[in-house]
Every structure is written in structure tokens, then in C-alpha cells.
Amino acid sequence: MSDAPHAGDPAGRPVPHASASVSAAAGTVTGPDSGPGPDGAHPYDALLLLSFGGPEGPDDVVPFLENVTRGRGIPRERLAEVGSHYFLFDGVSPINAQCRALRDALRKDFAEHGLELPVYWGNRNWAPYLTDTVREMARDGRRRVLTFATSAYASYSGCRQYRENLAESLAAVEAEGLTPPHLDKLRHFFNHPGFVEPMADGVLAALDSLPAGVRDAASLAFTTHSIPTAAADTSGPPGDHGGGGAYVAQHLDVARLVAEAVAERTGTEHPWELVYQSRSGPPEVPWLEPDICDHLEALHAGGAPAAVMVPIGFVSDHMEVRYDLDTEADAKARELGLPVARSATVGTDPRFVAAVRELVLERAAVERGARPERCAVGALGPSHDVCPVACCPGRTGKPAAAGADSPYA
């Protein structure tokens, strides 16, 4: 935080220097555990936690899936299949409970650090719906709101689609005669140490849970949501397009960072690979591969004694993790006789919660004209604050808020 005045830590601990060289391997805490300084989060008057949403009972499942897939060309069989995953869990997705927990953890962290910034929560696909939340913020008189979307990496699905949802909600609230707040969006956080370090800890714990005889030679299978290769190739700003785009490059860097942190702490270099899961869409459309289940087969065939599945694509243990990994991929591994463990997602790890606060304070300082230190680990550097024109393009050219091509300047 170079230009912004620095209040230090109310607990009286020394304030560590925010640095990209902070060792993920040493398990040290991340950037500045900083208080807000006299400007607080000015010019922002609220934080919006924006997420995917999920059903919370059997009657919600079909309407939820209709919301998710409207106009997306998902085959009927795939929908029935995905619906059955939710019914296995009584129609309850874990994601909303996890968002409530994150919202509450953020409120607590902000309060503990003297940051007066209300936290709202809205979803793309299920209640609390984003439009209802934007209306509530308008009624509460919020004028400028910073959005934290629970999606770490660049892609249409993880970035622009959320920005399109923001634009739709702004338009809907405006049409009701209300003045909605101006909305900005935080930079992608994939390479923030508060995201990377808890994942490295998770891998160490998962390795420890494997039988001692197979632990040292276990492979790390870093896994994320598959997307169409065409969407991957155009992910991120135009200059990053092609060859898997920013989406693949960002995941590869996180995987490498976690693998290196694990090697440093165990003294053992585990072989690793980036693989994909939760493929959807018609079979003739190419999506990123290999699939995690095929990868487990290949590992087994190649003589790997064990594997850790590391869900770097997801911030919490929602359905993609509980079903696609803990149920389906786990069954595949059992069938093969391959010992596997699944490492933890960051969830409400205090380092991740603190990272959100740091990102909020960083962006607020930028908007005040300061040049704060921008914490990031790995080779790619901190991501852009404002998505440039043609960043993560969609098929429809819908208006998107919180970017250089936003009609809501």
C-alpha cells in the first residue's frame, strides 16, 4: 500500500510487507493484514458478493436448471443427468450455505479490521437473485458498489457472463424508476496468495491422508471446470487470446505454484497435470480435456500408485466438487483400485477472507488515484482492474457492466 496511508493492524502485530515474493511454500500469511486507513473503502459504499446460486430443496432443482441453461443449448439428457446429481443430495446444493458463510466471514473480518463496508449478496441463478439485491442496494442509497464474484479465473462463464448479469439487473432496477449504484468488479484473484496458500495446505493434508506407502509418489491432478475450447481460446483480454487463452494459462500458473509449494514443504516433487471436469454441451462441440476420470484411468495405467484431486477451479465445496469429484471420480478411482484423496477448497479460510479485504482496499485506493501495492504470486502478475473491450467475449454481444465496454460508465 505505497501511497495510501496505512493504519496498521489493530491487533498490534507488525504489518508484513505486501510482496509478490511472499513464499507460498513457507505457509506464511499473504500480503498486508492491513486496516483500512483513514479513507476506508472510499469511494465504495458497499461490497456485493456475487455468486452462481443453487437449489435449496427438491422443488427448486428443475427451475434452477432452467435458469442456468436458458438459451445455452444444453442437451436434455445432460440436464436430466445433472438434475439427478442434485436429487442425490435431496435437491440441496451446498453453494448457498457456503455463500452465506463467506458473507458472514467477510462481515466479521471487516468489522475486526475497522472497515465499515456493508456486504450484500446476490446470485446469477437462484435466490437471493441479483436483481433483488441491486434493488435493495438502490433503496438503501448505495451509490458505488464493488463486486466480488466467486470465480477466480478469466472466461466468459467466470467473468463476462457475471458482468452481463450485472447489466441486466441495473437495467431492471432502472426500469422500476430507481437509481441503481454504479458497479465495479474486483480483479481476478487466482494468483492472490490468500487463494493459493490455503490450497497448498490442503494438498499437504490430502497427501497425509493417503497410505504412507503410496504418498511420496502420488500424482497431483489439478482440476477445474471444463469449458468449450472456443471459450478458452478467447478468454481474457484480446492479447491473451489463443491456445487456451487466459483461462488455461492462469490455471497452469496456479497449479505450478501449488505444486512448487508442496515440493518445497515435503521435499518431494509430485508429478502433476491440469485436467478438467463437469463437461456439458453437445458432444460434437470440443471442450477442454482430459476429463478427471479419464485422467485417473491414465494415471493408473501408467503405474501411478495414488493421486490427489486438487479442485483449483472452485472456491468452495459446491456440487461440482461434492458430486463430480467426491462421488463420480472417487467411484472411478475405487473401481481402478487407485487410492485418491481430494484436497480442500479455500471456503472461508481466514487468508482467503483477508485477501478479499485486501483486494477491496487495493481497488479503493486505485479509484482514489493512489498506486497501491498489488499482491500477486506467480508468473502472470496482477490481473486488470477493468476488463478491456473484447475481454472474454460472449456469443450474443449483450451489454455488460463493470468493464471498458460498459454502457453504465
Ligand SMILES: CC1=C(CCC(=O)O)c2cc3nc(cc4[nH]c(cc5[nH]c(cc1n2)c(C)c5CCC(=O)O)c(CCC(=O)O)c4C)C(CCC(=O)O)=C3C
Ligand atoms: C467456468 C465455470 C465455472 C467456474 C466459475 C464460477 O464459479 O462461476 C462454473 C461454476 C458453476 N457451475 C455450476 C452449475 C452448473 N453449471 C452448468 C453449466 C455450465 N457451467 C460452465 C462453466 C462454469 N461453471 C459452462 C460453460 C456450462 C455450460 C452452459 C453454459 O455455457 O452456460 C450447469 C448446467 C448443467 C450442465 O450443463 O452441467 C450447472 C447446473 C455451479 C453451481 C454448483 C452448485 O449448485 O453447487 C457453479 C459454481
Ligand SMILES: [Fe+2]
Ligand atoms: Fe474478463
